[in-house]
Amino acid sequence: MTKKKDILRALGLLTGAIMLVGLILQQGGILPLAGYEAVLVVCFPIFVICVFLWWMAREHGEDIPFIGY
Amino acid sequence: MIGYLLFAVTFGLLLLGIHRKAIARIQRRPGPPVWQEILHMLKFSFKSTWIPATASDTLFVGVVLVAIGIWSAALFVLLAGGSILIIFGIYMLHKIVEHGFGLSSGSPYGKFGGVRSVISAASEIPLFVSVAVVALYTQSLDISSIIQYQNVHGPLLFIVPLAAVAMYLVILSKMPFGPFSIVESKELVSGYKTEHFGVWRAGLQVSNGLKTYVLLFLFITVFMGGIPLWWTLAGMVVLTLSLSFVCALSPMLSPFDSVTVQMVITGIMVVYAAVLGVFA
Amino acid sequence: MGMDNPGGIPYFILEFGDELVYFSPYTVSLFILALVFTLFAVIAKPERQVDIVFGGDAFYAKETSLAELKFRRFMAIACGFASMGAMVTGDLFNFTLFISLVGICNVGIVAAVKNRHVQNAAYQYGIVALSATVPLFGAAALIAATTGTLSMVELWSNASLAVPLVVKALLVLGVMGEGMAPFYAAKAEMFRAPGAPYVIMCSLSSLLIFLRVIEVVLVI
Numbered sequence: 001m002t003k004k005k006d007i008l009r010a011l012g013l014l015t016g017a018i019m020l021v022g023l024i025l026q027q028g029g030i031l032p033l034a035g036y037e038a039v040l041v042v043c044f045p046i047f048v049i050c051v052f053l054w055w056m057a058r059e060h061g062e063d064i065p066f067i068g069y
Numbered sequence: 070m071i072g073y074l075l076f077a078v079t080f081g082l083l084l085l086g087i088h089r090k091a092i093a094r095i096q097r098r099p100g101p102p103v104w105q106e107i108l109h110m111l112k113f114s115f116k117s118t119w120i121p122a123t124a125s126d127t128l129f130v131g132v133v134l135v136a137i138g139i140w141s142a143a144l145f146v147l148l149a150g151g152s153i154l155i156i157f158g159i160y161m162l163h164k165i166v167e168h169g170f171g172l173s174s175g176s177p178y179g180k181f182g183g184v185r186s187v188i189s190a191a192s193e194i195p196l197f198v199s200v201a202v203v204a205l206y207t208q209s210l211d212i213s214s215i216i217q218y219q220n221v222h223g224p225l226l227f228i229v230p231l232a233a234v235a236m237y238l239v240i241l242s243k244m245p246f247g248p249f250s251i252v253e254s255k256e257l258v259s260g261y262k263t264e265h266f267g268v269w270r271a272g273l274q275v276s277n278g279l280k281t282y283v284l285l286f287l288f289i290t291v292f293m294g295g296i297p298l299w300w301t302l303a304g305m306v307v308l309t310l311s312l313s314f315v316c317a318l319s320p321m322l323s324p325f326d327s328v329t330v331q332m333v334i335t336g337i338m339v340v341y342a343a344v345l346g347v348f349a
Numbered sequence: 350m351g352m353d354n355p356g357g358i359p360y361f362i363l364e365f366g367d368e369l370v371y372f373s374p375y376t377v378s379l380f381i382l383a384l385v386f387t388l389f390a391v392i393a394k395p396e397r398q399v400d401i402v403f404g405g406d407a408f409y410a411k412e413t414s415l416a417e418l419k420f421r422r423f424m425a426i427a428c429g430f431a432s433m434g435a436m437v438t439g440d441l442f443n444f445t446l447f448i449s450l451v452g453i454c455n456v457g458i459v460a461a462v463k464n465r466h467v468q469n470a471a472y473q474y475g476i477v478a479l480s481a482t483v484p485l486f487g488a489a490a491l492i493a494a495t496t497g498t499l500s501m502v503e504l505w506s507n508a509s510l511a512v513p514l515v516v517k518a519l520l521v522l523g524v525m526g527e528g529m530a531p532f533y534a535a536k537a538e539m540f541r542a543p544g545a546p547y548v549i550m551c552s553l554s555s556l557l558i559f560l561r562v563i564e565v566v567l568v569i
Contacts, residue, residue, distance in 0.1 A: 019071055023070075023071060026070075033070075033149075034149075036070060037070060037142075037145040037149075040070060040071060040074065040141060040145070041138050041141050041142045041145070042138070044071070044074060044137065044138070044141055045133070045134040045135075045136075045137035045138045045141070045272070046134060048137060048272060048275055049130075049133060049134060049137075049268065049272050052114040052268040052271050052272065053118065053268050055114065055115065056114065056115055056116060056117060056118055056267065056268055122397075123396060123397040123398070123399050124396055124545075125393045125394060125395055125396035125545040125546055126393060126394055127389055127392050127393035127394070127546075128389050128393045128396075128545050128546050128549070131385075131389050131393070135382075135385060139382075142378065146374075151374060152374065152375060154375055154563070154564060154567075155374060155375050155378055157560075158375065158378065158379060158560045159378075161556050161559070161560055162382060162556065164552075164556060165386075165549065165552060165553050165556060168549055168552055169545070169549050172396065172545040172548060172549055173393075173396055173545045173546075173549075174396070175396040175397050175398050175399050175545070176399060177398075177399060180398070187552055190556070197563070210567075
């Protein structure tokens with residue numbers, strides 16, 4: 001389980017870093033605004049989900065769907 | 070831009086919170102605090118999460134990413150003054166996301182929510198007619214040209230009020246607890262999002278915040294013109310409160326009635342657009 | 350002569366005479382979505398749809414057999430390719446061709462399920478799609494006959510070429526017949542078919558071709 005969390009943290013950090021680099025490049029005038037926005041559209045969802053999955057509580061196994069009481 | 074994105078998520082969720090609070094006060098309940106939806110997002114993100122055994126794994130996770138991605142793209146198109154047709158397309162594709170949420174889990178409740186979401190595609194047609202009416206006047210579908218037109222001729226809200234009503238109904242059918250929100254009605258537990266729990270639901274909350282922000286911002290921009298950001302935000306709060314009144318005072322329609330009512334409105338809008346097209 | 354760039358200013362146009370591919374912000378965003386969902390169809394394992402009696406506690410999970418899975422996955426991927434093509438093509442003949450392919454693939458995705466109700470729904474949908482090819486290709490033929498070109502760029506840049514309104518209506522009618530799938534959802538039989546990523550390709554491709562035909566009608 002710790003291995004999975006490591007991958008998620010790495011992916012979260014990677015997409016976060018890409019977004020940061022994109023911001024710096026865009027401020028520096030190298031990357032056009034549309035390019036930076038394309039980077040955000042791809043990286044932001046992955047970043048959000050990875051960060052959430054990384055900081056969530058411990059994991060269990062799979063479950064059967066809820067079928068009523 | 071990333072700052073604006075985070076602001077849009079937070080403000081959109083705050084608007085949903087105001088919506089809940091207003092509905093509660095109208096119905097003489099205390100209601101949750103206005104920041105409840107933001108707390109929901111954080112709370113769900115800390116919950117223990119996995120993929121259900123019956124689910125189609127990649128799709129189950131993928132639609133959450135797609136949901137956040139398409140609404141971030143819609144926000145950027147809106148801010149850049151791009152084509153309103155792209156935002157319309159993203160709105161239609163949100164149906165596929167709902168459908169994907171529902172069908173990927175293997176749960177019958179989710180499946181019925183997803184099927185209802187595709188059937189209620191009828192509610193998307195009024196939006197398209199209002200776009201057509203706007204295009205009749207401005208001769209362009211670019212949001213920047215629509216703003217320019219309004220700088221010269223005054224707000225479109227007073228020029229084509231019926232188109233504004235059609236757009237209002239589309240936003241209404243996307244608000245929770247409304248008369249047309251059959252995709253998440255209580256007889257289906259939570260509709261299409263029944264099986265998306267924990268982190269997946271937190272991701273859905275992020276996309277919901279963005280969606281609310283984009284749709285209300287779009288309404289203000291298209292029908293009031295390019296007013297300063299503070300006034301736009303105030304207008305969005307007023308719009309949310311008016312939506313809350315409608316949601317609080319009307320019952321949820323049955324799927325059949327919901328689609329029928331929307332089809333009737335669509336028919337009226339088509340006639341309106343045709344009359345304007347001939348005489349204007 | 351239609352409206353100027355309803356889908357934004359094109360990034361670039363790849364021309365082979367009348368046959369052309371063009372990428373505007375609108376077509377590119379639709380293309381990327383078709384691509385993403387096709388990738389989902391390639392890598393996702395199918396759902397195991399759970400059927401229950403509402404309010405009861407009896408339930409069972411439907412399994413998708415390997416042979417059925419392979420065929421439906423093939424059809425879903427073909428459907429994804431056809432809708433990607435329909436999104437970026439810039440000439441009307443290829444557009445109608447891709448749309449009729451989408452219709453065929455949608456029938457294939459549903460018809461692979463060995464269930465009487467699903468088969469019945471697929472058969473009816475197939476008949477609608479079949480008869481819709483007449484207005485669809487008829488519209489393309491009429492456009493070629495009245496204007497002498499099938500290139501959308503030519504139709505929109507040349508002010509003297511006007512497409513009659515009735516031909517545009519025929520084109521929309523044809524697409525509505527081919528892309529009936531999302532509205533066919535009103536027939537619940539279609540969703541007795543398990544296997545999430547594949548059934549979603551039906552509704553995705555149908556909604557995408559609807560969105561594209563709106564742009565086409567505005568452009569020409």
